[in-house]
Amino acid sequence: MITIIAQNKISALAIARATANDNEGNRHFYGSKYFITWMTPKMIEITTPRGLASYWFRDQSFPHLPKYLTLSITTRSGKDGEPMTPEANAQLDIIKSLLAKSESIIVATDPTQEGELSFRYLYSYLHCTLPYSRAIINDLTIKGVNRAISYTMPAERYDKWYNAARLRDEADWLVGVNARRALAFAAGRGTYRIGRTSASVLKMIADRNIMVKSAEQTTERHTTVAVKDRNGNIFALHSIEPNCVTANATSEVKIISVEKNESKVRTPKLYNLINLQIDAARLFGMTPLRTYEAALRLFGRKLISYPVAAGSTVPQRKYQECRKVLEKMLSYSNYASVAMANLGFAPGRGVDKSNFGTHGIVATGVPPLVLDDDMSRIYHLIVRRMYQTFSKDAVVIRSRIIAECEGVRYQWSGESYKTKGWHTLFPDTLMDTQPVPAFTANEEVSLFSAGSYTSKTSMPEDYTDATLIEDLLAIRGTINADGIAKDIVHLESSGLIERDAWGHISITTKGRLLYGIVREMKIADICEVIKMDNLMKEVTRDKISASAYDTQIKQITRDVTAEILASAKLYPRMEEDIPCPHCSEGVMKTFGRVAMCDNPECGHYVFRQFYGVTLSHSELASLINTGSTPPIAGFRARSGKTFKAQVIINAAGNTQVVSKNKSENA
Template sequence: MPNLIVTEKPSTAQSISKALGITKRRTGYLEGGNYLVSWCVGHLVELAPPGSYDSKLVKWSRADLPILPKTWQYLVSPGTQKQFEVLRSLMARPDVDSLICATDAGREGELIFRLVYHQCKCKKPFTRLWISSMEDAAIRDGFAHLKPSTEYDALYKAALCRERADWLVGINATRLFSCLYGQPLNVGRVMTPTLAMTVSREAAIDTFGPDPFYTVLLKMEDCMASSERFKDKSQAEALLAECRKASQAVLQKTERKEKTEHPPALYDLTSLQRDANRLLGYSAQQTLDYTQALYEKKLVTYPRTDSRYLTEDMEPCLPDLVRQTAFHFGVTGEIPIHAKQVINSKKVSDHHAILPTRSMANADLSSLPAGESHVLRLIAARLLAAVGEPYRYAETTVQMECAGTVFTAKGKTVLAEGWKAVERAVLGDTAEKDKEKLEILPEVQERETMSVLDAQLKEGKTSPPKHYTEDTLLSAMETAGKEELPKEAERRGIGTPATRAAIIEKLVKKGFLTREGSGKTKNLIPTEKGRALISVMPEEIQSPAMTADWEQKLLQIERGELDPETFMDEIEQMVASLVQTSEAVKGASMLMKNNGKIVGVCPHCGAEVAEREKGWFCTNRECRFVIWKDNAFFKRLGKHITGQLVDKLLRDSRARLKDCKSQRTGKTYNAAVQMTTEADGRAQFSLEFENGGGKT
């Protein structure tokens, strides 16, 4: 009796099949030995839209809010129906008596499998494959130690709560505020608080008033010394004049402190994304994509982790991995290995920190795409640094007196390069530069007199807060709500390592944020549309603290410490209260004026048609007329819709097209497209052939 293995992607199914010696290819699955291996294609099963619960909910009306399903409905995604049917038929096979869930070992992977399992009405028992590496040995070991499905029931409940909470907030808040302000306004449980943080930062920058300050600098034979800051320029100028007269300074005190900078922890996904953004200029999504590709190529371990440590059972194998990694990246000489620095089982939840794998030693890294290669170097460098020696340096501070005022000079001497030398050996020019100036101060005795060669006045200004970059926004998302949550709360912040990149990308794609600036690292700046949205959002929707509290509760559900119904009740009460109490903000019509460029008149109802992000829409919310930019009818003709074409269709309901391409023969032809509308306003298109060939 074969076991059915269900993976998240075809590539994972291929890797598992190879490790288990499964070679027979079938339509939508593989077969061999005692196994059938099939796959999902991302989310095969999704929450049904509001119209599935009641046909009147197809139209957006505040009177129909809040939408709070009593029994949740799910649908199979239209584009993945074929693969869903493959899985359903395999689950129903009489000779299949049990299943193995082999989707990604995390919250979303658990959800993907279970939704398909339930949608197929499958009742057969299943076990769980839980691995952190796609190496053949790790896969085989995972199958030798399959986990009971019941160990992950709480993880599934947390995933369901996350999905349904996002749906409730997104559907209700988006419809509510879109109706209040007469235009589509995308609102999300995590997306909106993230946007609010960037808007708040820009407001602080906009209102910042720089304060000038002045310092006097003394140039000595071997160093520069600085006075304290003066707000009053005349005071600084008076001191400058006195110092020039004095022309010498008397040493008061010398202090030398030896300091240690311990090796950094290993990477979790967020810290890797932050470094890749700061050092390489990659977006969080790019870094996740590159790391996921490396994982599927068996070159690194599971990327969607929030741990920066390894478990105790991994300690004996670590020295070999470190030596292999050093050799592979050309690090010569004796490599110190302090394994215990990265071992802490208590700080590992679902997955340990990201590591290069042993398979990397046999891989041709020169064939990797540049992005994957650079990210792999970061991960390798971090492993070697994390088990390395401390970086040690001596900091010397010299205080001297001139014209009755204390001046200070600082110097720094490196005593041991430690882990920084190893990091530089792997990363080269990419490595983080030491920002402190290495200045060796002269050996001087107290009360010794030093000649002042020159004295200068230096003017500076206080700096405004910095714009968010992907690096700093990820950090802010990770620590949001830290002050409000209890100290023992393990997961502070909004979003998870697995979702934060997608949230930032969505904000950019929806036109709420833009990436601006030259060089590798771009600033994330809220657009006028983004600022306007936050200006009308109530506190409970834009509060990072509330969303961070929800993330902590999801973690508690995951651990079986909180009842899922209690969490969902809180979400439903918040949504109901929001619908009941929200009113349009006075004067917001000016803020929310960006309804899109008016391009013509609706052929169905006579209202204005406006161009927006995804198409040309009738501005009458009761009318369903739209010409989508990604229009399947015109795609089949090999044509892109342009503003000029839309203008012609709106004026004449007809437009001539040249060089249309037949999908069947590949030949080109000329035709006219005719546009009509259905009873509810939806646009319909047909072709009139110029050679008299009729319509289609």
């Protein structure tokens, strides 16, 4: 027998029915060839002692940097507040029993980095040795499922997906857990659910809120001149710069230059999830989570598919399937304008090339019956984009005329079509066009009329979901698209941001308090996030070693933890200051669990809490000044036994607990 492990029960049921292995057992389906079961959300994850108050509040080492990150069953709570552990345990028992009776595994989790990571974590946690291959299930139709199960891919082909997701997950854990733990000592566990990347998004939103409130609108006066071209058509030209010079009726207007540029407007690519979320937010005010859930329901109803992975064009076979769907959809009133355009279809670009599972979303041939409002909106966007993608390019002529009158420069600009292409499919994509003035360079024409107008400078606006995602994509790149949407959802669920009736995002009172604490820290610096993103890319491309990456990530974790522990807004200063030996200019200000130099160009810090022992002021001064403490009793090993040791600063500049039987980096 072969065990197929799906992402969820809906997918497992579709696979069971498609393969005719649909006898229902306890938390699985079975037949003559396959056992089919599924995973629960975040079933196996990096061990996080969420429920242990001793971990969060009692004296332990700072920061927490285990040599090896272990895996365990999830200890999270669901949306309803109920613990997810019992459900995960029950499902895990079924998976173990099925694997014990199987010869191999087919992985049918989501064909994404996260889907690959969830299976690999499960496989590692169970210490499984069965061979496995991957099925790329892009839709839940019978044809799509059977094709994927019959033609599975070698497991090693998706090692890059797993490695990229694992590196990101481990970095999120190291930075996020230590930051939240440092905040928990001051504000209480769970008060500020800060993450490695979400703090920088919070800062971007808060900075934009401040900029909008402080912006001042100004008024500018521009002048205009109207002239006739050789064909007798009148065109108005506007001054390029603000001025108060109104042209005389007898003045001549000299045409300085006439520019015409012809450019091809390529058909847009098929939607991937992040671009679908952007347009749904812009057009319908839907949050990223609402869009994702609507798309997930469409997928479960077999209405959409995402067949294009790691390629730049749609395969001919899939294109023929899409063409049949589009021809069928012409009978719907929503697409009457497409039928009138009568452009015909041609294979077009699908998505950008990617080694990390970028997908183009398309509609299947299943009739879209009885959809809720959100599903209907998302389905319409997907079908609309398919028509546009498989249409013809538009060719636009952009014209610009520069003229001068009484020392003031004026301009006219406009657009016209050479071929309208995909712009004719839907009325809202057509541009307003104007005839091109019949002028030549260095020509002098008579002034027909002159005037002026005042305009106000445009005011910045608070972020919406669409503009925030677009800015984050521009900063971090499309490879991090999934994480960007999750950060916004996380900030909302944590009560740190809110939206007004127009979809503008602002930070809440709780968000402002957190922003006031972290705004100058590394954890809220988007450049530090990009730095970590680049480190992960270097590892996946074998440009730096895993050990070098581990060293740098742990150093970033130390820096982030030290900044939070040294925040005067969270922790009161303790004993006397100690001169900084690192820069000789600042002083080491001492707090409860760290001492940090007050020279911003230095920022040197030393932790003072190790294995349940907090260094006294004299011991801390000895460590800073001489590089070691006297022997100290009372250190508590993880086994519970106490031991005597010294704390030293090693050659790498990190603190280390050294005893005859134990040596640990702290």
